[in-house]
Amino acid sequence: MVVVVGRAGNAGKTTTTTLLQTSIDLSGTNARIVEFDDQRRHGRRLSADLVTPVSLPISRELQANPEADVRALSEAFDRTLESFAEGETVIWDTGANLDERLADFLGGVGIIDEVPVDRPAVVLIMTRCDLEMIRLAGETAAVFARAVPGATVAIGLNDAHRAWSTLDVNTPVARAAAEILGPIIRQGGSMVVPAIPVNLALALRDSEVPWHILAGMNSRDAARHWSVSHAVAKVRQAELSVTLEKARQEVVRQFGFPQSEA
Numbered sequence: 001m002v003v004v005v006g007r008a009g010n011a012g013k014t015t016t017t018t019l020l021q022t023s024i025d026l027s028g029t030n031a032r033i034v035e036f037d038d039q040r041r042h043g044r045r046l047s048a049d050l051v052t053p054v055s056l057p058i059s060r061e062l063q064a065n066p067e068a069d070v071r072a073l074s075e076a077f078d079r080t081l082e083s084f085a086e087g088e089t090v091i092w093d094t095g096a097n098l099d100e101r102l103a104d105f106l107g108g109v110g111i112i113d114e115v116p117v118d119r120p121a122v123v124l125i126m127t128r129c130d131l132e133m134i135r136l137a138g139e140t141a142a143v144f145a146r147a148v149p150g151a152t153v154a155i156g157l158n159d160a161h162r163a164w165s166t167l168d169v170n171t172p173v174a175r176a177a178a179e180i181l182g183p184i185i186r187q188g189g190s191m192v193v194p195a196i197p198v199n200l201a202l203a204l205r206d207s208e209v210p211w212h213i214l215a216g217m218n219s220r221d222a223a224r225h226w227s228v229s230h231a232v233a234k235v236r237q238a239e240l241s242v243t244l245e246k247a248r249q250e251v252v253r254q255f256g257f258p259q260s261e262a
Helices: 013-026 042-045 060-063 069-083 099-108 131-147 173-181 198-204 211-216 221-224 229-255
Strands: 001-007 031-035 052-053 088-094 123-128 154-156
Touching: 001 099, 013 031, 013 088, 013 123, 013 198, 013 211, 013 229, 031 042, 031 069, 042 052, 060 099, 069 088, 069 099, 088 123, 099 131, 123 131, 123 211, 173 198, 198 229, 211 229, 221 229
Parallel strands: 001 088, 001 123, 031 052, 031 088, 123 154
Antiparallel strands: none
16 A cells, blocks of 8 residues: 655645556556545546545535545545455555645554555655755654554655756755755655656646556557657657656565566
């Protein structure tokens, strides 16, 4: 089970979830996404049997009924247990500002006791290269570490604009990152998630074709899908293929999933 969280929008939660789901699937294990985002990008891209949509209540409903979101989280939890029974890996793509409530819920239902013993439970906190985001990521990591002590709590760095890769080590941001996130800030924090080139990430953002299919389709069909030239489509497909293979290797290495025989 992988839970992808982050207190702010545009932290890379949805893109990272897609990358992990595709990589886990390519590694030989079925992966289901539990989707909290109302934009339903995963649901438009994947078949219905791979995505469970869950609608969180809006803010005014929460103010009137503090237990309103528990029902939504319970729905996600029940479907997750069904997925475990079916041998699936489950990835929760959560909305912004859900972190502390989610930590309390997962701790309360004893999620660690439900995850199959031969599989990891990971909380991946996505953050941007920003001083306040780094501070919040550290706070979120501490909350999950207390609530779900059996899980691996990792920081995932959104390096879409190469802010992390080009970060001056003498800046306040770099010092905060070294203190809060650990010293390996250029290699993806405590979990390596291969970065997707920013132009490719933007091109994939609203694509309704599964990424592994898009990488392997006829390049002229890909050009029509993106409404770009044949040459641009071939470059994008090559970048996507490389990114997916790197991510698959990291999934196998870090999560222990088996190599695909395909």
